[in-house]
Amino acid sequence: MNKLTQDKLNELLARTTRPNLSNADLTGVSLKGISLKKANLFKAVLKGMDLTETDLAGAYLYKTDLSHANLQGVNLVQANLTGADLSCANLFQANLEGANLKGAYLKGATMPDGTKHE
Numbered sequence: 001m002n003k004l005t006q007d008k009l010n011e012l013l014a015r016t017t018r019p020n021l022s023n024a025d026l027t028g029v030s031l032k033g034i035s036l037k038k039a040n041l042f043k044a045v046l047k048g049m050d051l052t053e054t055d056l057a058g059a060y061l062y063k064t065d066l067s068h069a070n071l072q073g074v075n076l077v078q079a080n081l082t083g084a085d086l087s088c089a090n091l092f093q094a095n096l097e098g099a100n101l102k103g104a105y106l107k108g109a110t111m112p113d114g115t116k117h118e
Contacts, residue, residue, distance in 0.1 A: 040059075046069050087106065087107045
């Protein structure tokens with residue numbers, strides 16, 4: 001697991017529009033409003049993060065820890081969330097059109113329509 005600082009993330013984002021953030025621990029880093037379209041976030045840790053206004057369309061979020069994350073209104077169109085931990089995450093008004101949620105753990109998550117997943 002690679003712990004990424006805000007400076008390292010900003011440097012990476014300045015070099016590429018499709019960053020490879022696989023196995024990165026991003027806790028404590030601000031992603032609010034950042035475009036991570038088609039980014040590789042395989043097994044990344046985004047636990048408890050505020051991801052509002054973040055664009056994750058087409059992102060590879062396989063087995064990513066998004067537990068307790070705020071994903072309200074986030075664009076997750078065509079994102080691969082296979083096996084992702086979304087427990088207690090806020091997905092209210094998130095766009096999940098075409099997203100793959102196979103095997104995702106959703107217990108306690110607030111779904112896009114505002115209902116709680118049991």
